[in-house]
Each structure stands twice: as C-alpha cells, then as structure tokens.
Amino acid sequence: MRILTATASALAVAAVSATAAAARDQIQIAGSSTVLPYAQIVTEAFGENFDFPSPVVQGGGSSVGLKNFCEGTGDNTIDVANASRKIRDKEIQACADNGVTEIMEVRIGYDGIVFASDINGPSFAFTPEDWYKALAANVYVDGAAVANPNKSWKDVNPALADQTILALIPGTKHGTREVFEEKVILAGCEASGDFEKFKADAGGDKKAAEKSCMAIRTDGVSVDIDGDYTETLAKLNNDKDAIGVFGLAFYENNTDKLTVATMSDVTPTVASIASGEYPVSRPLYFYVKKQHIGIIPGLKEYAEFFVSDAMAGNGGPLSNYGLVPDPELAKTQKAVADEETMGSNS
Amino acid sequence: MSDSTLGLPPGSGVPPTSKPVRPSLIEPDPKIRRRHAKERRFRTFGMIAVGIGVLALVVLVGSVLKQGLPAFSQTFIDVPVYLDPAKLDPDGNRDPEEMKKVLTFGYSPLIAAGLQADLVKRGLDKEGVTAKEVAALVSKGAAAQLRDYVLAHPKKLGETIEFRFLANGRVDGYLKGRVTMESAALDSNISPQQLQLVDKLRAAGLVQKKFNWRFITGPDASDNRPEAAGMGVAIIGSLYMMMVVLVLALPIGVAASIYLEEFAKQNRWTDLIEVNISNLAAVPSIVFGILGLAIFINWAGLPQSAPLVGGLVLTLMTLPTIIISTRAALKAVPPSLRDAALGLGASKTQAVFHHVLPLAMPGILTGTIIGLAQALGETAPLMLIGMVAFVRDFPEAPPAGLLDPASALPVQVYNWTQRSDPAFVERASGAIIVLLVFLVLMNTLAIILRRRFERRW
Structure with missing residues (x-):
C-alpha cells in the first residue's frame, strides 16, 4: 500500500513538473478529413527526413479544426488547421478576438469531387442539371414549382440509364457538401432555368432563390453520409443502384470497385481538374499560426516541406495519392518562405 | 407469481361430493404433464438463447480472425x-x-x-x-x-x-x-x-x-504505405494509460471503499455518496471525455493526445467500478473476524489492514482488473482529448513520456477503419485481435486470482 501511494504521488509530482518544465516540441495539427491523408503523408516524410519530431495530426473536419485553431495562442492550442474550404470572416474575427492575429494561409492544391457507382453497373454521363433535377426538393414542371417527382435517372434525362435515383451525398458537417451544393446543384439550377423562376417567385430575391435551388429532397432518394467515404462505399456495396459522392483520391484508391461518371462530358482526372475543365473541384488549404513559428520547433520547416516541389508538385507523393497540384505552387512557396500573413499582401 | 396458487387449501380443486381421484404414480396426470411441458419449453428457450449468444460470438470472432x-x-x-x-x-x-x-x-x-x-x-x-x-x-x-x-x-x-x-x-x-x-x-x-x-x-x-513484427511494434503509417502501418505507438499509449489508471484508481478506490465500509457512520451523507457512486458507474463514458477536456486540458493546461490525460479520464471512469467491487469484497469478510481482532485488542485500523483487507484482496484485484479491461477498450472519451490522432513517434519512457503524444489500441482500430486504402481493413481487424488477446489475458488473470485466492465462509 505504502509503495503504491508513494508511486502515485511521485508520478503526480513528476507529471506536474514535466508540464511546467518542457514546452511542447511537436507540431499539433487538426482539421479537415479530406486534407488528413495528405497531412499524414507529409508528416511521415517530415519525421523521416528531419530531426524534428513527427507532427501529431488529428481529423475532425474543417470547422472543428479552425475552431480549435482560433482558441488562442500557447502550448495547448494547435499550430496548424487543415481546411477543405477558405477560412470564413467570422472565423478570422474569432481568431482575432482570442489573440490569433497572424494567420498564414497556404493553398496546397485542388481536390476533385467525383460521382461514382458500382463497377458492374451502367456508367453515367452527368451534367449539373441532371443532379439538380434528381435531388432538388422542388422543381418546376409546366411553369409551377412542385415536389420533385423524378424517380429514375431516365426521368431526369432520357439519355441516362433507367436506374432508380439513390444518391449518397456528404452530410452537412462536411466541407464537401458546400462544394457539392454550389458547384453542382446551384449550377444545375441555373442551367435549367429554374433559378430565374425561383427568383421571380421570390420577388427578385437572389438569396432566397439560391436557397430554394439548393434545398435537397428529403423523401429518401438522397441519403446524407455523415461518416467518411468508407461509409459511402459500404452503403454503395449494399445497394448497387446507389451513386456516391467521393473525393478523387478515394476513388483513385478504389478503382477496382467503382466506376466514375463524367460531368459535362469531362472525366475527372488529376489533369482535367488541374486545367479547370472538370467543373467540380475545390482548393485545399492549411492555416499556420505565425505566432508559433520560432516557438514550436520545425513549424516553418513543416509548412515549407508541405508545399515543396518534392511533396506537392507534379509526380510527388501527394499528387500520386490524388491531390491536384496547384499551378501556382511557386507563389505559395515564396509566400510561406516570407511568412506572409493574411491581409498583409492585400 | 403462479406459486401463490400452490397456497390454496388442499383438495380445493376436487369436488367434495364425488370420490377423490387417486393420482397415479406411474401415469402422469394432465397437470403434471403441463408442468413438465412448461419445464421442457423453458429449457429449450434457454438453450436457444445460449445458442444465439454462441453463434453471435462465433460469427464475430470468426469474421475478425478471417479478416485480421x-x-x-x-x-x-x-x-x-x-x-x-x-x-x-x-x-x-x-x-x-x-x-x-x-x-x-x-x-x-x-x-x-x-x-x-x-x-x-x-x-x-x-x-x-x-x-x-x-x-x-x-x-x-x-x-x-x-x-x-x-x-x-x-x-x-x-x-x-x-x-x-x-x-x-x-x-x-x-x-x-x-x-x-x-x-x-x-x-x-x-x-x-x-x-x-x-x-x-x-x-x-x-x-x-x-x-510481420512491425505490425505489432511499428508506428502507424500514412495511406501511401499501408503495408508499413503498425500499432506499436497505440500499444505503448494503452499501456501507459493503464499504468496511470492502476496507480491512481486502485489506491483511491480502495481507500474510499475502506473508509465508507469500515469507518464512516451510516447517515444521510454516506447514503448520498453511495447513490452517487452507483450512478457514476452508469454514466456514459463520453461524459468523462467532456469532463476531461474541460478540466485537464482547458483548465489545468495539460497537453492534448497525452496518455496522462487519457489515464486520468479513464481513472474517473474506472473508480466507481473499483469502489463498488471493493466494497462488496470487504462486505463479504465475516464480521466475526473483525470482532475477534478488536476483542484481542487490535485497533480498528489494525483490524482492517491486518485482517480484513488481506482477505478481501482477491476480490478487490478481480474488480480492478475487470475495471482496467473495460478502460482498455474505451474509445469515446479518448476522442475528445485528442487521442484519435496520427502519431508516428514513440513516447519516451515514463514519467516524461506520459505527456508525449500517443495513440491507443481501440482508437487505432477506429482510425484504420476510416482509411481509403483497402489494405487497412485487414489491419483494423488485426488490431482488434490484439485488443481481444489483451482483454482475454486480463480477464483470465482475474478469474485465476478469484479461483486461487478467494475464500468463502
């Protein structure tokens, strides 16, 4: 008993003194689950090639990462937030309120969003309009907005296969959902001419029209996936009629199970996304707390290594995994080297 | 409840006017047959229930083994x-x-x-x-x-x-x-x-x-090389957390139980504490995670992803289990032993520490090991304190290493199921096998301790 008590108190004392003495020496990263695999690849290579300890990477989603990022400065706040979208003004404000005033924004490349179905099913050639007509809550039929009546892809577009519509789309907590709504559903709404009709019905209110366009039907035809792509793939295996929304990188790793659909006659590849031909893509970012550079060892080196040609460039490990390299990578590299913060260059 | 019918006055089912029917000892009468049928039915139900349980276990373990x-x-x-x-x-x-x-x-x-x-x-x-x-x-x-x-x-x-x-x-x-x-x-x-x-x-x-030793001893790897992924960091992290739990929960739990059981007066306060301890044992583990995040990380400023924080959170979670089992073990020691010790002039403390506690020890250890096994498999509270992380470096030796980032076994399983490369599926199942092996070992140890040292009066 006495030994146990002694050990317990020794442990407690040691722990407390260790906290007081040693500052954190490894980089802490959190955020987007889309950026997570890329960050893991960089982290792994960083730990192997440099004398700094390997950074610790957590997922959680873009919003969670940025929220933690903006909690303040100091040892128990994270140094880097990964995001699959740009930081919002509200978040910059929250950061500033907590003393995080110097934020470096680093764009690492682009990510394609692809539509894929079971490998043995028919292949599809979609346009955003097809997706809008398939998934919108309300569509215009004969001049009046009605609840979406379409049941088969053939109803949407006679050129498509006669297959029941079942879409597995990312849940609202994902950054991917936002891109999907804006670049597919809203674009389709505008292309079909329904946008103007919604606008006219709402008395010319553009915001309201956009909202009506992006309302997704809730009659079970569209299923929100709150987990990650592995969950989408599992659901797709159970229901061969389903069409899932995936990241390009995930698809590239599972080409033996999935067949990818074209969008506006463009097949999603690293090349077609880099050239901007494939319409549904988005930039990926990470945000660095400049105030931690010089305090957390290796932070700047990590950021520079991430965007170096050897990692994020063409043919590097990140593009092999599915990241679409940024054509303006050199500019990003210079910005990181100069430690440019947001706002300083605008 | 149907037992109450047996309490009816004898012969009440037989009309008194007619000649009493002699029940045969060889031929079962309808009532007996119904009772036997009922018994057979119940046995069948029991066997089906056991069968379902065994089948579920076989399917689960079978699929994990096959994949892992x-x-x-x-x-x-x-x-x-x-x-x-x-x-x-x-x-x-x-x-x-x-x-x-x-x-x-x-x-x-x-x-x-x-x-x-x-x-x-x-x-x-x-x-x-x-x-x-x-x-x-x-x-x-x-x-x-x-x-x-x-x-x-x-x-x-x-x-x-x-x-x-x-x-x-x-x-x-x-x-x-x-x-x-x-x-x-x-x-x-x-x-x-x-x-x-x-x-x-x-x-x-x-x-x-x-x-592949590296699967057991190596660190995790990125999606680029699933073949190199191992769970060494996760095993070390789990081990460190179990050490913290053992070192903190056992003395605190035992001290609290001894005081409550042997020294404290039975009054409204001790009743209140007892009810609360039982309640705490049933609180969902994620609640402890939220508590850990608020107290240990945000208030006390301990680092994220540290086994020390994980251990502290799991200690909170395990304490009620240990206290309840320790109190049961202490209660099981017959009062005559205490009386004899006190009668021979021992002080209360001497009676407890020289006689009651040694006899209750097997029960206490069993409860502790089961509590530890439960803590080992816990994932939810760890998600909130940053243990669900990609950690490549091994933590140092304790005590300093308790503050280094680490992962944990159940968390590693969760992590691997999220990866896009199909090779991680088998690794997730492999990690489940290792986790199950640890759990089986701990539970076996608990059973052995109970069998070997437990005394019945």
Whole structure:
C-alpha cells in the first residue's frame, strides 16, 4: 500500500513538473478529413527526413479544426488547421478576438469531387442539371414549382440509364457538401432555368432563390453520409443502384470497385481538374499560426516541406495519392518562405 | 407469481361430493404433464438463447480472425542496392550530418535501379512493365529504411548491400488473395503485368511472406504505405494509460471503499455518496471525455493526445467500478473476524489492514482488473482529448513520456477503419485481435486470482 501511494504521488509530482518544465516540441495539427491523408503523408516524410519530431495530426473536419485553431495562442492550442474550404470572416474575427492575429494561409492544391457507382453497373454521363433535377426538393414542371417527382435517372434525362435515383451525398458537417451544393446543384439550377423562376417567385430575391435551388429532397432518394467515404462505399456495396459522392483520391484508391461518371462530358482526372475543365473541384488549404513559428520547433520547416516541389508538385507523393497540384505552387512557396500573413499582401 | 396458487387449501380443486381421484404414480396426470411441458419449453428457450449468444460470438470472432490474421504476415522483397556515394554523399566527407541533406527522395531511385539491375542479372523478363512500375513493387517506405541504414553506417557507401524491404500493399494483397488479376486490371495502382512479374520474383525466391513484427511494434503509417502501418505507438499509449489508471484508481478506490465500509457512520451523507457512486458507474463514458477536456486540458493546461490525460479520464471512469467491487469484497469478510481482532485488542485500523483487507484482496484485484479491461477498450472519451490522432513517434519512457503524444489500441482500430486504402481493413481487424488477446489475458488473470485466492465462509 505504502509503495503504491508513494508511486502515485511521485508520478503526480513528476507529471506536474514535466508540464511546467518542457514546452511542447511537436507540431499539433487538426482539421479537415479530406486534407488528413495528405497531412499524414507529409508528416511521415517530415519525421523521416528531419530531426524534428513527427507532427501529431488529428481529423475532425474543417470547422472543428479552425475552431480549435482560433482558441488562442500557447502550448495547448494547435499550430496548424487543415481546411477543405477558405477560412470564413467570422472565423478570422474569432481568431482575432482570442489573440490569433497572424494567420498564414497556404493553398496546397485542388481536390476533385467525383460521382461514382458500382463497377458492374451502367456508367453515367452527368451534367449539373441532371443532379439538380434528381435531388432538388422542388422543381418546376409546366411553369409551377412542385415536389420533385423524378424517380429514375431516365426521368431526369432520357439519355441516362433507367436506374432508380439513390444518391449518397456528404452530410452537412462536411466541407464537401458546400462544394457539392454550389458547384453542382446551384449550377444545375441555373442551367435549367429554374433559378430565374425561383427568383421571380421570390420577388427578385437572389438569396432566397439560391436557397430554394439548393434545398435537397428529403423523401429518401438522397441519403446524407455523415461518416467518411468508407461509409459511402459500404452503403454503395449494399445497394448497387446507389451513386456516391467521393473525393478523387478515394476513388483513385478504389478503382477496382467503382466506376466514375463524367460531368459535362469531362472525366475527372488529376489533369482535367488541374486545367479547370472538370467543373467540380475545390482548393485545399492549411492555416499556420505565425505566432508559433520560432516557438514550436520545425513549424516553418513543416509548412515549407508541405508545399515543396518534392511533396506537392507534379509526380510527388501527394499528387500520386490524388491531390491536384496547384499551378501556382511557386507563389505559395515564396509566400510561406516570407511568412506572409493574411491581409498583409492585400 | 403462479406459486401463490400452490397456497390454496388442499383438495380445493376436487369436488367434495364425488370420490377423490387417486393420482397415479406411474401415469402422469394432465397437470403434471403441463408442468413438465412448461419445464421442457423453458429449457429449450434457454438453450436457444445460449445458442444465439454462441453463434453471435462465433460469427464475430470468426469474421475478425478471417479478416485480421493476414495482417500478421507481410510480403517482403529482397533488393540488392548499390549505395552510390556520388548521390548520397555529394561532398564526399562521409559525415552523417552532411549526408542528412539528401532526403528520402534521393534514395528512391537507387532502390529502383537496384531492383532493375537484379532483374537483368537474373534474366527475369519484365514483359512491358515500365521501370516506374517495377519500382512501384517496393513499398514507398523503403527509401526511409535505406536512408536510416546509410546514415547509421556511412562507411558502407560504395558497396552493394542486400536489403529486405516491405513490398507494396497491393503486391502484399496479391499474395494474400485480396488482389486478383481481375481486380488488378481495373485497379489504377497495380496492373496484371506487374503481378505476373511478382509471380516470377516469387519463383526466384525474392518475394516472400513472413511474420510481420512491425505490425505489432511499428508506428502507424500514412495511406501511401499501408503495408508499413503498425500499432506499436497505440500499444505503448494503452499501456501507459493503464499504468496511470492502476496507480491512481486502485489506491483511491480502495481507500474510499475502506473508509465508507469500515469507518464512516451510516447517515444521510454516506447514503448520498453511495447513490452517487452507483450512478457514476452508469454514466456514459463520453461524459468523462467532456469532463476531461474541460478540466485537464482547458483548465489545468495539460497537453492534448497525452496518455496522462487519457489515464486520468479513464481513472474517473474506472473508480466507481473499483469502489463498488471493493466494497462488496470487504462486505463479504465475516464480521466475526473483525470482532475477534478488536476483542484481542487490535485497533480498528489494525483490524482492517491486518485482517480484513488481506482477505478481501482477491476480490478487490478481480474488480480492478475487470475495471482496467473495460478502460482498455474505451474509445469515446479518448476522442475528445485528442487521442484519435496520427502519431508516428514513440513516447519516451515514463514519467516524461506520459505527456508525449500517443495513440491507443481501440482508437487505432477506429482510425484504420476510416482509411481509403483497402489494405487497412485487414489491419483494423488485426488490431482488434490484439485488443481481444489483451482483454482475454486480463480477464483470465482475474478469474485465476478469484479461483486461487478467494475464500468463502
């Protein structure tokens, strides 16, 4: 008993003194689950090639990462937030309120969003309009907005296969959902001419029209996936009629199970996304707390290594995994080297 | 409840006017038959229930074993690599500090060239497989292995050395039957031609499957090289957390129980505490995670992802279990023992520590081990304190290492199920097997302790 008590108190004392003495020496990263695999690849290579300890990477989603990022400065706040979208003004404000005033924004490349179905099913050639007509809550039929009546892809577009519509789309907590709504559903709404009709019905209110366009039907035809792509793939295996929304990188790793659909006659590849031909893509970012550079060892080196040609460039490990390299990578590299913060260059 | 019918006055079911029917001892009457049928029915139900339980267990363990056992073996590929001094040590000083400037990217071409040269030397026809595809048969982690070796042995530059590298995850999948020629034809990461080359290499004895220690001792790896992923950091993290739990929960739990059971007066306050302890045992574990985040990380400023914080949270979770089982064990010691000790002049403390506690120890230890086993498998509270992280570096030895970032076994399982590369599925199941082995060992220990040392009065 006495030994146990002694050990317990020794442990407690040691722990407390260790906290007081040693500052954190490894980089802490959190955020987007889309950026997570890329960050893991960089982290792994960083730990192997440099004398700094390997950074610790957590997922959680873009919003969670940025929220933690903006909690303040100091040892128990994270140094880097990964995001699959740009930081919002509200978040910059929250950061500033907590003393995080110097934020470096680093764009690492682009990510394609692809539509894929079971490998043995028919292949599809979609346009955003097809997706809008398939998934919108309300569509215009004969001049009046009605609840979406379409049941088969053939109803949407006679050129498509006669297959029941079942879409597995990312849940609202994902950054991917936002891109999907804006670049597919809203674009389709505008292309079909329904946008103007919604606008006219709402008395010319553009915001309201956009909202009506992006309302997704809730009659079970569209299923929100709150987990990650592995969950989408599992659901797709159970229901061969389903069409899932995936990241390009995930698809590239599972080409033996999935067949990818074209969008506006463009097949999603690293090349077609880099050239901007494939319409549904988005930039990926990470945000660095400049105030931690010089305090957390290796932070700047990590950021520079991430965007170096050897990692994020063409043919590097990140593009092999599915990241679409940024054509303006050199500019990003210079910005990181100069430690440019947001706002300083605008 | 139907027992109450037995309490009716005797003979009340028989009309008094007629001659009483003599029940036969040989022929069961309808009532007896109904009772027997009822009993048989109940036994069948019981057997079905047990059967469902066993079936569920067999299916679960069976599927985990089927998916997970391949994770313990891994495909290796032997490659002779010429350590080119011109590339690896441009300054020619053989100084490891200077040679560090050559990153792993500089080492990959040497491995590719080594494999190419070996194919030519052995006369293996690569039939339309490009040089890049040949290089892709080796794990992307091989360059780091080579670099570590060269930096540790700078004198070896200029020699050709035989290395055993991990093979790419897809090649490994082919040897394990996960990847087939048909799936490779559709797979953008491997082609059937590459697999044919693998067959040739295998026939030449260059590619083979071996037991994979690295899966148990190595750190996690990124999606680029699932073949290198291991759960060493997770095992160490879990071990550290269990140490913290044991060192904190056992003394605190035992002290609290002894006080409550042996010293405290029975009043409203102790009743209140007792009710609260029982309640705490039923609180969902995620609540402890939220508490841990608020108190240990946000208020006390302890670092995220640290086994110490994980251990503290799990301690809170395990305490009620330990207190309840300890109190039960103390209660089971007959009061006559205490009375005898007190009667012989021992103080209350002496009676407890010399007589009651030793006799209650097996029960206490059993409860503690079961509490630890429960804590070992806990994931939810760890998610909130940053243990669900990608951690590559091993934590240092305790006590300083308790503050280094680490992962935990159940968290590692969760992490691997989220990865996009199919090779992680088998690794997740493999990690489940290791976790189950630990749990079975701990529970066996608990049973042995109980059987060996428990005394019944």
